[in-house]
Amino acid sequence: MASAIYSAEVPSLVTDPGTNRAVPTENATESQRAPRPKKPNYGQIHSRPLPLETYPLPAFIPHNPLSIFRIVYVVFSQLFRPPSSHPSVCYKGYFSHETQSVHVTDCKTIRALWEKGFFGKGNLSRSEPRWLDQEMRKRGLLAQETSEEVTRKRREERRRFKIERARKEREAIEQQLREEGKISHPAPIDETETLDNAQPQEIRQQLSNGNINDRIEENGRIKYGRTPALPEKTPIKTTQPLKLDTRHSVEAAGIELDEEHLQLNPEEVLFLAYGLGVLEVSDQGIPIPTSSLFKLFCRHSSCQSPETQSIQPDDSFLLKYVVYHHFRSLGWVVRPGVKFAVDYLLYNKGPVFSHAEFAVMIIPSYNHTYWSESLERKVKIQQKEKRDWWWLHRINRVQTQVHKSLVLVYVEIPPPLHDDGAISELDVGNILKRYNVREFALRRWVANRNRD
Amino acid sequence: MADISVQEPFPISLIANRYLLFDVNIVTYARREHNICGVLIGTIPHLSQQNIFLGIPLELMPEEARLLVEKGHAYIVEDVESHKSGFLEMSREERLAFLQVMDKQGRETALSNKKKAEERSEKALQRKGLAGKAQESSPRVSETAELNTRAYTDADAETSLFDLPSGTASPIFSQNSIALEPYFITPTTSYPPLPIPPTTPTLSLPDVPRTYPLFAHLHSRGYFMTPGLRFGCHYTVYPGDPLRFHSHFLATGADWDEEFNLLDIVGGGRLGTGVKKAYLIGGADTSSKDSRSGGYSDVGDGVRAFSIEWAGL
Numbered sequence: 001m002a003s004a005i006y007s008a009e010v011p012s013l014v015t016d017p018g019t020n021r022a023v024p025t026e027n028a029t030e031s032q033r034a035p036r037p038k039k040p041n042y043g044q045i046h047s048r049p050l051p052l053e054t055y056p057l058p059a060f061i062p063h064n065p066l067s068i069f070r071i072v073y074v075v076f077s078q079l080f081r082p083p084s085s086h087p088s089v090c091y092k093g094y095f096s097h098e099t100q101s102v103h104v105t106d107c108k109t110i111r112a113l114w115e116k117g118f119f120g121k122g123n124l125s126r127s128e129p130r131w132l133d134q135e136m137r138k139r140g141l142l143a144q145e146t147s148e149e150v151t152r153k154r155r156e157e158r159r160r161f162k163i164e165r166a167r168k169e170r171e172a173i174e175q176q177l178r179e180e181g182k183i184s185h186p187a188p189i190d191e192t193e194t195l196d197n198a199q200p201q202e203i204r205q206q207l208s209n210g211n212i213n214d215r216i217e218e219n220g221r222i223k224y225g226r227t228p229a230l231p232e233k234t235p236i237k238t239t240q241p242l243k244l245d246t247r248h249s250v251e252a253a254g255i256e257l258d259e260e261h262l263q264l265n266p267e268e269v270l271f272l273a274y275g276l277g278v279l280e281v282s283d284q285g286i287p288i289p290t291s292s293l294f295k296l297f298c299r300h301s302s303c304q305s306p307e308t309q310s311i312q313p314d315d316s317f318l319l320k321y322v323v324y325h326h327f328r329s330l331g332w333v334v335r336p337g338v339k340f341a342v343d344y345l346l347y348n349k350g351p352v353f354s355h356a357e358f359a360v361m362i363i364p365s366y367n368h369t370y371w372s373e374s375l376e377r378k379v380k381i382q383q384k385e386k387r388d389w390w391w392l393h394r395i396n397r398v399q400t401q402v403h404k405s406l407v408l409v410y411v412e413i414p415p416p417l418h419d420d421g422a423i424s425e426l427d428v429g430n431i432l433k434r435y436n437v438r439e440f441a442l443r444r445w446v447a448n449r450n451r452d
Numbered sequence: 453m454a455d456i457s458v459q460e461p462f463p464i465s466l467i468a469n470r471y472l473l474f475d476v477n478i479v480t481y482a483r484r485e486h487n488i489c490g491v492l493i494g495t496i497p498h499l500s501q502q503n504i505f506l507g508i509p510l511e512l513m514p515e516e517a518r519l520l521v522e523k524g525h526a527y528i529v530e531d532v533e534s535h536k537s538g539f540l541e542m543s544r545e546e547r548l549a550f551l552q553v554m555d556k557q558g559r560e561t562a563l564s565n566k567k568k569a570e571e572r573s574e575k576a577l578q579r580k581g582l583a584g585k586a587q588e589s590s591p592r593v594s595e596t597a598e599l600n601t602r603a604y605t606d607a608d609a610e611t612s613l614f615d616l617p618s619g620t621a622s623p624i625f626s627q628n629s630i631a632l633e634p635y636f637i638t639p640t641t642s643y644p645p646l647p648i649p650p651t652t653p654t655l656s657l658p659d660v661p662r663t664y665p666l667f668a669h670l671h672s673r674g675y676f677m678t679p680g681l682r683f684g685c686h687y688t689v690y691p692g693d694p695l696r697f698h699s700h701f702l703a704t705g706a707d708w709d710e711e712f713n714l715l716d717i718v719g720g721g722r723l724g725t726g727v728k729k730a731y732l733i734g735g736a737d738t739s740s741k742d743s744r745s746g747g748y749s750d751v752g753d754g755v756r757a758f759s760i761e762w763a764g765l
Contacts, residue, residue: 341719390704394684394719401726 040144042352049331049349051116051278052085087112090280091272093264095288100300102269102281104262113262118333118350119272120262126151127335127351131260265336266297266317267324274428275325294428297321311431314364314384314413322435323362323409334360341398342406358441359404361395362411363387365438370415392442400444412436461524463648464517465509465531471517471658472509472531474640479510486525487676488516489694508640513679515667518658528655531642538646558634566632663687663705665736669755670703677703684723689732701732701759708737717760725762732759 057074061067091113093104104110104120110129113119122129130146137146264272264279272279274290281288288296301317311318320343327334333347337359345356366372366381399406414434458481465472473479473490482488490510499505512520520526542550643649660667663686670677670689678699680688685702702724706712717733724731734757 338715338718339722341715341722343715389681390684390686391716392684393681394716394723397682397684398719398723398726401723 042350045115046118046350046352048116049333050276051087051091051112051119051272052276053083053087054085055083086276086278091278093269093279093281095281095283095296099263101266102264102279104264107258110262113264113272118335118347119268120264122260123263124260129258129260129262132258266300267321267334270294270297270321271325271328275328291428294431313416313434314366318431318435319362319364319411322411322432323360323437325432326409326437327360340402340404341395343409345404346407356404358407359399360407360409362409364413365410366413368413368415371413396442396444406442408440408442410438410440412438461526463529463643464512464520464526465642466528466655467531471512471514471528473512474509474642476508479508482520482525483693486520486523487671487674488512488520489676489678490516491679514658514660515664518660518664519668519671521657528658529649530655534649535642535646538642538649554637554639555634558637559632561635561637562632565635661686661705662707665753665755666703666705666734666757669734669736669753669757672753683727683729685720685731688729699729702727702729703732703734703757706733706735708735710735718762721760721762724760730759730761732757734758 055074055078058067058070060071091104091109092106093102093109095101096103103123104113110120110122114128120129121127122131124131125134125146126148128147130148133144134146134148137144137149269279269281270290270293273281273293281293295311297317298311298315301315301320323344324334327344327346333350335345335347335351335356337343337345337356340359342359343362344360346358346360347356348354364384366385371377371381396406412435417431458478462473462475462478462481465474472493473482479490482490490512492506492508493511494507494509495503496505496507517526517528521528667677667687670687674691676690676692676694677687678690678694680686680702683702685704687703687705688699689701689703690697690699702720704716704720717731720731720733734755737754737756
């Protein structure tokens, strides 16, 4: 595995022919159907897969000999004044001990890190930092719908559909019972039954809505602007959020300040700082050098012994970073996959373009002879390598439900550098060089269903 | 079915580390009275080219076997041993008696089969006779009529073809020789021919995985459980007979102090909610009840279970 991405390798990563393709057709169809608000041109916004600049040579056109001169000009100008692939000012973030992540508060940096490579997560949003957009939308200043709103709407729809389905099922059963003559007095029992069944549901809905509103009031920042328009809703329910809305808009009329910051997880930070060299992390105003950053994250990775200075070769952060770096180097957009019970999700171009294709699960693999030398080590390894079949079936089934393929990534753990069983040297490259990554894709296959 | 009484404790055969039940009556009894489902693993003889519907023997999970034994409803029999010793050490009288019983059974079967075959052939003849009359009365009425009769006779031919081996053979035999040839019966169970083996107290309780406390706990609450590997859990938990209900929980057992990955909860919760169930994780607090070790199946067994639902789906 490459220990770092050199700037010479970057152009091959950057030149992606598919980024701008979808744009003209999209515009054409939307001009015919006017009411739908225009989607932003994601191909253009996210044209850079990493926060680095590249300077490709101009195209050579065979029937235009002058293009050669342009190429020659660019080659020579770059030879004498090599342009920097890095941004003019290094991106800055600061380490937060409470969340064990790195926060980025500068607006431009946040946009740059999100747009070029999908790094980080907004602390008030699901992934892309869009809290300000949501706020503006609630005040009617913005037409663009946020993904959180789309999800909320979808969930609400699904919930209503489920209620409706349950009601229909109940009615069908009642109908059946009536036909069979099992309900002797159809009308009165029928009514009480429906009432009994309907009431708790309604109460539950109201409760849940109330809870949401309460929580939002406590928060004081976000509010539940979109009321779930239930057919059986009381008028009080619909007015309440409106009141909230007005009060907030008065209160927060002057809010232009984005209260959201970007959270980068340790792997992303190390990749940006060490792998690309575009991020500078500081702790209480003091910048942290890359090697101690590495050490810091390793120390925070396990809750058992934060004081020990030595880094175990199978440290969980180290494994995660190795895998992260591996897939980033191969051009994938890697995002954390906790919500699907895996370590990482791999996106082909990015989350705005398509769903994740693969779900990555990291498994340490102790094949080196060092690990089987003593009985004590063997027992320890067995514990760490142990996964049962139930675990595998569970993980795999979850991935099947969400149409991703599971990739088991085995990381070969090298023996420790020194005999005391730990890594004490702090050349990150040397440490990473010793790891090996194997991928193993897995799919749930049912004989009856997968017959083509 | 319900009137066939099963004598408790009933034997569970232990063959190659599997706990098996071979008697249909016992299988239904265990399901009906003790909420023990097991898994049918035997091929159905006349539907041998599929494995969706299976028949006896019924394989019990070690947990199920242990529970039945602990409660005194059943006992374990080393089947290979008892089978061997039972048949090799049979006395002459016993053997004769056994053969007689087999003979009797064979004769009964043959008799009932013969009776059935005769009934069938009689029916077919009757129908044929009617068809023949119809043909005699109106040889060529119309095209459709002929077609009808042809179809009719075709169908008849088919049934008679089907009946041929037994239908033709048995009347001849029965006419010629009054002594009916008995069928040769292969006994499907060991214990009607052999006397039911005695309980062997030396045999230890079945080895169970560490999820047993949870199993016993849920069982004591009246739940039915089947293995849940396909849902990535140890047991799928049904509130009643699995033929009547969908399962409510995907249960995973754990030790009280066992450390596990938080991702497991995410995965389990997600999977459970995706299939309209709740993920359930539970274990026994062994530290608080050292005095009553082994008594898992009581209600005060120290087992606590938590169900987890994924709210974001």
